């Protein structure tokens with residue numbers, strides 16, 4: 001059995017440094033100055049030890065757009081970002097709306113072996129919103145799909161949404177909604193507000209998101225189904241979720257916020273650089289502050305990256321022709337440390353909750369987001385909280401280079417990531 005010794009780590013950033021011995025796939029011992037033989041020793045210098053991060057919202061682009069990302073390159077980005085599990089969205093080409101595609105993505109994830117890749121199944125055939133995909137078949141496939149989403153598109157027909165919540169309830173599934181009332185966002189290019197008006201960009205109004213979130217909370221309550229709200233972007237959505245969670249009696253609702261919606265605003269649109277184009281759009285300062293608060297108080301359950309790599313030709317073009325989406329896996333931690341930890345809104349226990357424990361629970365992963373304790377699976381990340389690094393979009397592991405954080409200095413460097421006791425990333429390099 002392999003033995004990996006982590007020297008001088010601080011679980012959850014608390015107390016004096018200890019050593020952690022990982023034997024095979026589990027944490028075997030935790031204590032001060034462990035005197036043991038090991039195959040490999042990681043000198044951590046007091047770094048923070050957390051459960052490995054879990055991303056409920058990743059776009060891996062395979063099959064179909066392997067020029068933008070593949071399971072392999074996206075898995076590398078995930079491991080380097082501290083992730084031990086990611087959920088790969090269904091808006092590939094062909095769409096992951098059947099067992100063949102989800103099993104392919106799942107198998108590729110296993111072959112690459114850097115991170116557990118859990119395919120998300122489409123809710124409707126071809127993401128068209130017209131008829132339910134074969135949810136049960138995807139559930140029973142080798143990929144054991146549990147999360148379903150038409151992400152990129154909203155399941156806007158309320159009857160289809162109702163049926164999806166009812167049907168997934170029968171096997172403990174989750175419907176992850178991209179909340180966007182399509183009639184209110186025809187041709188939309190930017191947050192509907194003063195900046196979009198001044199720049200001449202068609203607006204994406206906040207109620208297009210909020211109306212769907214309110215409707216879907218009511219449908220989850222009525223059906224007893226389980227709803228997860230993708231990429232919450234407005235303060236109004238946070239208000240609706242807070243209201244719903246205060247009265248929730250049946251059905252369950254969870255929600256995620258992206259790192260970019262915790263940091264960036266539509267003030268960045270000034271340059272018309274499409275690297276800032278994303279769906280839902282960057283919003284206002286007031287929204288950003290409300291989202292940080294909602295994440296801190298649990299109204300929004302977790303951080304999810306919405307990692308959306310695009311090939312150069314889809315981003316290096318005029319604003320209206322560019323595809324929406326931005327890279328996220330390798331910069332998520334830094335942004336969470338900057339916006340939530342340095343501001344005092346979250347401590348490291350809180351970071352573990354929003355980046356690992358809650359997403360693992362929502363996604364139904366029994367072996368992720370577990371406590372850092374003896375006998376637990378060694379899915380772990382080591383974080384150096386102090387050292388700052390400068391983001392270089394072109395140097396990230398993804399094939400796409402569309403990072404809006406390019407040139408920014410971020411805190412919170414990933415020292416090492418471990419998947420079932422094996423180092424998958426160490427000192428900025430992937431280990432295969």
Ligand SMILES: NC(=O)N[C@@H](CC(=O)O)C(=O)O
Nearest residue numbers: 059151152278279308324325
């Ligand atoms: N977020 C985005 O702007 N784009 C995503 C789709 C999505 O998450 O809605 C994509 O697939 O590129």
Ligand SMILES: [Zn+2]
Nearest residue numbers: 151152178230
């Ligand atoms: Zn989306």
Ligand SMILES: [Zn+2]
Nearest residue numbers: 089151152306
């Ligand atoms: Zn997405």
